[in-house]
Amino acid sequence: MTVQKTAHVISHSHWDREWYLPFEKHRVRLVELMDALIELLENDPEFRSFHLDGQTIVLEDYLQIRPDKQEIVTRMVREGKLHIGPWYILQDEFLTSSEANIRNLLIGHSDARKFGAISKLGYFPDxxxxxxxxxxxxxxxxxxxxxxxxxxxxVGLNNEAKGDYESAxxxxxxxxxxxxAVLGILFANWYNNGMxxxxxxxxxxxxxxxxxxDAEKYASSPHLLFMNGCDHQPVQTNLSEALRTARSLYPDVRFVHSNFDDYVAQVKAALPSNLSTIRGELRSQRTNGxxxxxxxxxxxxxxxxxNQRVQTQLEKVAEPLAVxxxxTGHAYPEHLLAYAWKTLMQNHPHDSICGCSVDEVHREMMTxxxxxxxxxxxxAADSLQAIVSHIDTQAVFDPSSLPFTVFNTSGRARTGVVSIVLEVKRLPFAGGKRKQVIGELKELSLDGFVVKDASGNKRDAEVxxxxxxxxxxxxxxxFRQPYMARSVRVNFLAQCVPGLGYRTFALCRDDSVSAAPDRPLPPAEGRRMENEYLTVTIADDGTYGIADKRNGGDFTGLGTYENVGDVGNEYIFRAPDGDVPLTTRGMPADIRVEEHTSFRTVIAIVHRWDIPASGDxxxxxxxxxxVPFLERKAQRSERTVPLTIxxxxxxxxxxxxxxxxxxLRNEAKDHRLRVLFPTQVHSPVHYADSVFEAAERETNPAPTWANPSNCQHMQTFVNVRxxxxxLTVSTLGLNEYEILRDGQGTIAVTLLRAVRELGxxxxxxxxxxxxxxxxxxxxxxxxxxxxQDIEQSYAAAYQAQIPWTAVQGSVQPGSLPAEHEFIRWSGDGLALSAVKRNGSSEDVTMRWFNMTKRPAQLRVEQVHGAGGALYRSNVLEEEGSGIGHGEWIAIRPAEIVTIGGKRP
Structure with missing residues (x-):
């Protein structure tokens, strides 16, 4: 018996919010599209539905211009004529943080719910x-x-997959x-194969x-998918007539103006048993590269x-502090944080955060x-003031002291140098009192100040x-109250600050001899510095070595800079034919000790370099x-410009x-600058921080890989071992690395890539x-x-992303102690991803993921003031089964786990 083929025609328009035109110019066309679409849906009963590209921001942008269409749009969503969500925007998954990917889903669901329906399809078209x-x-x-x-x-044709990233x-x-596991459907003929x-x-x-x-070549069932649309494609208003023509020509084929719900349901019912299983990241590993x-x-x-700066400020500073x-009894600013997240996510579409749009787009992104x-x-500032207003400093500090509190929102105890600006004295001023106020403040003596902790111990500090x-x-x-103040900057070593809590210190008058630090740093000797863990030695050419005192590990020749030409575009790097990389290896560098205290040493290395000014x-x-970039014959110019690093x-x-x-100051064009870290570690695999995982990746590409470059994404770190x-290299907003095939296990991190066209x-x-x-x-x-040293290095890499937060307080009574941990948890191999309030309740939401490939256990030991029940949740923060306080929770390898905490 011959099974009738069904041609599922799904109307859509892939809507890049901004790309080769700036946002507002694209939006003018969006309004035109939506107006025409609404008219078509109202007047053509055969035109059944339209897929709004899996992102709710399309409606947000449209209704901001056409608020008069709110009612009809809502009705069409509820009637199934417009399919929206589940995302807020179509993000680049690798360049947005783990939490940003979750918030995108949460906000998309929340916005779609207001219209009455959510498309439950994991839509990643581009x-x-x-x-x-x-x-x-x-x-x-x-x-x-x-x-x-x-x-x-x-694969197609014989439908026999031969590799891990090939599908039958x-x-x-x-x-x-x-x-x-989910059912994955690949646009094997792209998302415009029915336009x-x-x-x-x-x-x-x-x-x-x-x-x-073309469709039958890859389809596993008689249900064939045809995507009726493409990038910014206007709606095909004569589609019903076109389908009537197709039906008359192919009576043995069932042509349906379909939607993803119907299409997926019918495909599932007809799937064969020999589907391929694809595991993990999908990065086109088995292509020419x-x-x-x-x-x-x-x-x-x-x-x-x-992006890294703002994501971190939202996820790891503002939200935990607001919790x-x-x-302690203050209102959670859900509305403000939701606005901040939405504003940030408007920079997360793939053509936006990827930096592959016209200049106007990226100027608006910075705003x-x-x-x-x-x-x-x-x-964060308002939350800090709310918290410190409850801290009892009166019990531990003299009334003349200047208390300040150091917060750690990283999730694990932390030690490091903290810098804070303190006002020693402030005086209001008005009218003609300005000179008098400034004169009085200038005469204030700052002699004899020391930093003490809440136990009265002196801490070595710079004031x-x-x-x-x-x-x-x-x-x-x-009304606003201006003032002048005599201010100081305090730098000191904050030790063992609780993972989700704080320690309070104070700047105090003390004429006695300052106590020596517990373990002062040895003197810096020009090209050598050390602490209790590491010794760093700098060579004549500015490369440096790290000797690990704990295990005898030794890494040398680190920190060479490499420069090559780039005749590619915003999407793709390509070096000119025959281009030989320039490096600082062997180049004399100026080296000097810039700072040395008992708690910190800084050595500066200066390279003065000349590099080609541009492409020719x-x-x-x-x-x-x-001319296609692979066919270009351009080289680098003979003229050079200075590059001082x-x-x-x-x-x-x-x-x-x-x-x-x-x-550095970049004056050159058409080039790439990287920093190199030869590790002398030889391994067929390495590890990179990706979304909710430390992904294991092959160091050598597949035999089909023709691209000389094998660069890859990372979120926070790359690790070879x-x-x-x-060695784990953690970066702040540097998302591209390559493990060089140079026999030295070199980690190359891209610092800058300069090109002149979108592509x-x-x-x-x-x-x-x-x-x-x-x-x-x-x-x-x-x-x-x-x-466990490996996971501890990962945890340190995550922690390095998060700034210290410190705020000045006052000597006062209060209900909170001078040192406190609001949330206490434990679990080896786990990384904390979020501490926030549930978006639809007053519950505290906490999220972790297992960094390892082995089972782990999590225990939430304390949530301040939350005597209510704990419960398992999910990425949508829905309430699940209950958990006892202090109960150990089994976590699968690589599992993402969300825990909710009810407030009493």
Whole structure:
């Protein structure tokens, strides 16, 4: 018996919010599309539905212009004519944090729910690779099917998959590292394989003969998918007529104007038993390597740095502090945080955060980053004031003291150098009293100040006089109050601050001799510095070595800079033919000790370099003539420009890691700058921080890989190791690395990539993608041994992303002690991802994931003031089974676990 084929035609438009046009110009076309679509849905009963690209922001953008359409849009969603969600935006999964991926799903669900229906489909049409934990995240959200456009090679024809990342069909099982699996459907013929269907019989016959053959090549069932639309595609208003023509030409084929709900249900009912199983990340590992688009991770690095700064401020500072304040009785600013998240996420679409759009797009992004960060900073500041107002400092400090509290929101106890500006004295001023106030403050003596902890122990500190500074208060009940203050900056070593809590210190008058620190740093000897864990030695050419006193591990020759030409584009790096990398290896460097105290040493290394100024004249001509980047013959120019690189190495007492800061002024174009860390570790695999996992990746690409470069994404860190030792490199907003196939196990981290065009389907000049001007890059080197040392290095890498938070208080009575932990938990191998309030209740939400491939256990020992029950939850933060306080919870390898805590 012959099974009738069904052609499922799904109307859609893949809506890049901003790309080759800035946002508002794209939005004008969105309004035109939506107006036409609504009219069509109202007047053509055969045009059944439209898929709104899996993102609710499309409606948000439309209704901001056309609020009069709110009622009709809501009705059409409820009637199943418009399919929306489950995401807020279509993000780049690898360049947005783990939590950002979850918040995207949460906000998408919340917004779609207001319209009355949510599309429960994991929709990733154009992501530049797919996160390995997507199946687990989707299943926790009640979604069992994912549709995506990249990452897997479909085999077709004989339907026999031969590799781990090949699929026999466009349908497959997709399994996350924890074992969770969903049905995966690949757009094997892309998401435009049913666009612009002809109406006339002759054109229709030729069209469908070609399209049906292409779809049948990969389909595992008689249900064939045809996506009727493409990027910013206007709705096909004559589709019903086109389908009537197709039915008349192919009576043995059932042509349906379909939707994903119906299509997926019918595919599931007809799936064969021999589907391939694809595991983990989908990054096009079994291709020639040219079209993974991974080099968007290094396009416009300034965007990635801003994104890391704002994400961290929201996730790891503002939200935990707001929870701490809530646990002391203050209101949680859910509305402000939701606004900050939405504003940030408007920068997370793949063509936005990837840095592969026109210059106007990325200028607007920087404004959005600033807006989101400003809200997050204010939420954090208000929360800090709320918390410190409850801290009892009167019991431990003299009335003349200046108390200040250091908060740790990283989840694990922490030691490090903290810097805070304190007002020693402030005086209000008005009218003609300015000179008198400033004079009085200038005469104030700052002699004899020391830092003490709550037990009265002196802490070694630097106190820097900042002179007289202006400030103001904005009282809740009266007009602004300006003042002048005598201020100091205090730098000191804060030791063992609780993981989700604080320690309080004070700047005190004390004329006695200051106590020596517990373990002062040995003297810096020009090119050598050390603490109790590491010894760092610097060579003549500015490379440095790290000797690990704990296990004898030794890494040498670290920190060489490498520069090559780039004749590619914002999407893809390509070096000119025959280009020989320039490096600072062997180049004399200026080396000096910049700072040395008992708790911190800083050594500066300066390289003065000349590099080619740009690509040659051929590159401009080739771009203008739309010569494909793989066919370009351009070279680097003979003219050079100076590149001065200043590297600062910082070693702190009690901290087993080396902090590195690289600063430079880029005057060159069409090039890439990387920093190299040869490890002499030889392993076929390495590990990179990805979304909710430390992903294991092969160091050597597949035999099909033709691209000389094998760059890859990372979120926070990359790690190489063998049976004896390893090195973890943690970066702040540097998302591209490569493990070089140089026999030295070298980790190469991209600092800057400068190009002059967008690339892709046309000629779009992007001069601002050359990233000219001042840049500062930060990263941390963490050597480690074996066993739990590995996970501890990961935990340190995550912690290095999070800034210290400190705030001045006053001497006062209070209900909180001078040192406190609001939430106490334990669990080896686990990483804390979030501490926030549940978006739909007053419950505290906490999220972790298992960094390891072995089972783990989690115990939540204390939640301040929350005597209510604990319960298992999911990524949608829905209440599940109860958990006892202090109960050990079994965690699967690579599992994401969310715990809710009710408030009494």
């Amino acid at each position: 992501s530049f690779g797919n996160m390995g934990q997507a199946p687990q995240i989707l299943l926790q959200a009640g979604i069992d099917t994912a549709v995506f456009g990249r990452g897997v090679k479909p 069909f466009s349908e497959m099982n997709w399994q996350a590292p924890d074992g969770s 612009e269907i002809p109406v006339t019989p002759d054109e229709s016959a030729a069209y469908w003969a070609r399209k049906m053959a 040219w079209w993974t688009l991974v080099n968007t991770a290094s396009a416009r690095v300034y965007l990635k740095q801003a 701490f304040a809530m646990l 959005r980053f600033d807006k989101s960060h400003q809200v997050a900073e204010q939420v 820097e006089d900042l002179g007289v500074t202006f400030g103001y208060e904005l009282p809740k009940d009266r 004249d051929t590159l401009a001509r080739e771009i203008a003539e739309f 200043t590297t600062r190495l910082t070693l702190e007492q009690g901290v087993p890691q080396l902090k590195v800061q690289t600063s 063998d049976e004896v030792r390893g 892709d389907w046309g000629v779009f000049h992007t001069p601002e993608a050359q990233c000219l001007g001042e840049h500062t890059f930060e990263y941390v080197l963490i050597p480690h041994g074996t066993g």
